[in-house]
Amino acid sequence: MNMIITMTDPRVAQFPDELITYGGNGAVFGNWAQFRLTMHYLATMTNEQTLTMYSGHPMGIFPSHTDAPRVVVTNGTMIPRHSTKENLETLYACGNTIYGQMTAGSYCYIGPQGIVHGTAITLLNAARKYLPPAASNAGRVYLTSGLGGMSGAQPKAADIVGMISITAEIDGAALHKRHAQGWVQLVIDDLDELVEVVRTARAEKRASLSIAFHGNVVDVWERFARHAEETGECLVDLGSDQTSLHNPYNGGYYPVGLTYEEALTSMASTPDAFKEAVEESLRRHVAAVNAVVARGAIFWDYGNAFLLESERASAAIKVTGDAELRALPDGHSGFKYESYVEAIMGDIFSLGFGPFRWVCASGNAADLAATDAIAAETIERLRVEEDCDELTRAQYDDNLLWVKSAGENKMVVGSQARILYADARGRCEIAVAMNDAVADGRLSAAVVTSRDHHDVSGTDSPYRETSNVRDGSMTTADMATHNAIGDAMRGGAL
Numbered sequence: 027m028n029m030i031i032t033m034t035d036p037r038v039a040q041f042p043d044e045l046i047t048y049g050g051n052g053a054v055f056g057n058w059a060q061f062r063l064t065m066h067y068l069a070t071m072t073n074e075q076t077l078t079m080y081s082g083h084p085m086g087i088f089p090s091h092t093d094a095p096r097v098v099v100t101n102g103t104m105i106p107r108h109s110t111k112e113n114l115e116t117l118y119a120c121g122n123t124i125y126g127q128m129t130a131g132s133y134c135y136i137g138p139q140g141i142v143h144g145t146a147i148t149l150l151n152a153a154r155k156y157l158p159p160a161a162s163n164a165g166r167v168y169l170t171s172g173l174g175g176m177s178g179a180q181p182k183a184a185d186i187v188g189m190i191s192i193t194a195e196i197d198g199a200a201l202h203k204r205h206a207q208g209w210v211q212l213v214i215d216d217l218d219e220l221v222e223v224v225r226t227a228r229a230e231k232r233a234s235l236s237i238a239f240h241g242n243v244v245d246v247w248e249r250f251a252r253h254a255e256e257t258g259e260c261l262v263d264l265g266s267d268q269t270s271l272h273n274p275y276n277g278g279y280y281p282v283g284l285t286y287e288e289a290l291t292s293m294a295s296t297p298d299a300f301k302e303a304v305e306e307s308l309r310r311h312v313a314a315v316n317a318v319v320a321r322g323a324i325f326w327d328y329g330n331a332f333l334l335e336s337e338r339a340s341a342a343i344k345v346t347g348d349a350e351l352r353a354l355p356d357g358h359s360g361f362k363y364e365s366y367v368e369a370i371m372g373d374i375f376s377l378g379f380g381p382f383r384w385v386c387a388s389g390n391a392a393d394l395a396a397t398d399a400i401a402a403e404t405i406e407r408l409r410v411e412e413d414c415d416e417l418t419r420a421q422y423d424d425n426l427l428w429v430k431s432a433g434e435n436k437m438v439v440g441s442q443a444r445i446l447y448a449d450a451r452g453r454c455e456i457a458v459a460m461n462d463a464v465a466d467g468r469l470s471a472a473v474v475t476s477r478d479h480h481d482v483s484g485t486d487s488p489y490r491e492t493s494n495v496r497d498g499s500m501t502t503a504d505m506a507t508h509n510a511i512g513d514a515m516r517g518g519a520l
């Protein structure tokens with residue numbers, strides 16, 4: 027109940043009246059009757075019953091036992107033949123299903139903290155894997171786009187890991203909101219000035235300099251491509267994109283050549299022309315990324331359907347040439363770039379490291395600070411005790427850096443929550459240490475622990491988590507189901 031209240035709190039949720047927590051359509055319920063019924067059942071059910079949630083609808087309370095889950099949830103599951111956006115939206119309008127996003131319909135949204143942490147860990151590991159060894163990330167440049175709901179986390183994460191970041195954002199309101207919050211430091215709207223500022227910052231090896239470019243990201247990539255061509259100097263080390271390309275024609279992606287206002291008008295009044303403009307923009311976008319990558323930058327898809335929509339727009343996103351095609355492993359998707367999971371985070375998930383979150387049910391900041399200290403002490407002990415390789419120790423160290431500075435970074439939105447990565451031993455030991463702290467009164471109330479979609483093998487998603495996993499799991503969906511069944515059998519509560 028605590029978690030559901032947070033998901034629908036007007037201070038947290040994007041559209042609380044519509045029960046949408048984040049991401050434009052990430053729903054907790056389909057309507058308020060479902061909310062009221064669910065809260066009533068949760069308030070009155072016993073510890074020997076299980077409530078089943080069917081896409082926002084409380085389907086039934088069944089007899090179970092104390093170690094069984096209290097609640098089981100499914101959201102937005104469709105029969106493949108009928109699994110279209112149109113059908114899903116019709117059923118949503120009828121109250122039959124919801125799109126639960128990753129953490130709205132599973133009641134574990136914790137604001138932008140998850141994405142700040144995930145992006146910080148992704149950048150640290152990308153630099154470790156692809157860039158020459160260095161004592162720090164000072165002077166390294168990350169180029170991306172989007173200062174919206176989730177994408178706005180990127181400059182903050184780059185600051186935490188000590189990089190220089192450029193985040194292009196076309197919508198002035200979104201940009202100034204993040205600037206006013208202190209999540210991005212400098213605003214630039216002139217491309218030549220941007221190049222000069224980045225050149226100087228690289229030369230001076232500046233750390234933690236975040237730049238918001240007010241304009242279209244395609245213009246930025248093209249400007250950096252031109253600079254590389256003219257001077258031979260590649261100003262970008264790492265690159266990605268976080269426009270909302272999962273929704274390209276209805277406001278998720280603004281085509282180059284149109285102002286923000288022109289795009290809004292075209293989208294509504296001439297949708298066919300707008301679609302063509304988006305496709306042309308994606309072709310230019312990919313061509314410019316290709317040119318900068320040819321000069322040495324590393325690029326990945328950051329889970330926003332960049333590869334998918336670029337292919338649909340006939341951009342040069344696929345490998346070509348007989349020899350190059352022959353070099354691809356069997357079953358490879360053929361994209362030039364990888365999803366961030368494939369390119370970077372898969373290696374970390376393979377170590378057994380993955381994210382989990384906890385929420386202090388008391389709602390007290392002091393409890394969260396105490397849990398941060400417990401997690402930090404546990405990691406400090408494990409990084410010494412555990413007989414682990416360098417990469418595993420580096421994961422402990424990255425997460426120690428995060429949890430020690432998490433309080434200062436003021437990441438709490440709504441619930442007193444924290445995200446962290448650990449391996450199985452780390453999770454178990456942190457959980458036991460928190461249980462002990464509840465038992466001896468150092469924590470004033472229970473701590474809710476929750477999973478995350480990036481949790482090891484938790485998601486089947488061919489463009490992200492299981493991208494190019496060629497044992498069949500790229501296109502089969504058994505693994506996520508096994509996770510759910512397994513967790514339920516092992517006594518997960520939700």
Ligand SMILES: NC(=O)c1ccc[n+]([C@@H]2O[C@H](COP(=O)([O-])OP(=O)(O)OC[C@H]3O[C@@H](n4cnc5c(N)ncnc54)[C@H](O)[C@@H]3O)[C@@H](O)[C@H]2O)c1
Pocket residue numbers: 049141171172173174175176177178194195196197200241242243244268269270271272273278279280281282328329330331
């Ligand atoms: N890696 C992950 O696991 C992960 C996590 C969260 C979100 N995502 C995905 O990332 C995307 C962004 O999420 P969000 O919540 O920030 O969405 P959002 O719509 O709030 O933000 C996207 C921003 O991009 C800007 N934009 C669009 N086209 C642009 C262009 N051509 N140039 C410059 N700016 C442009 C928009 O104005 C908007 O502010 C979504 O597709 C989402 O599904 C992935």
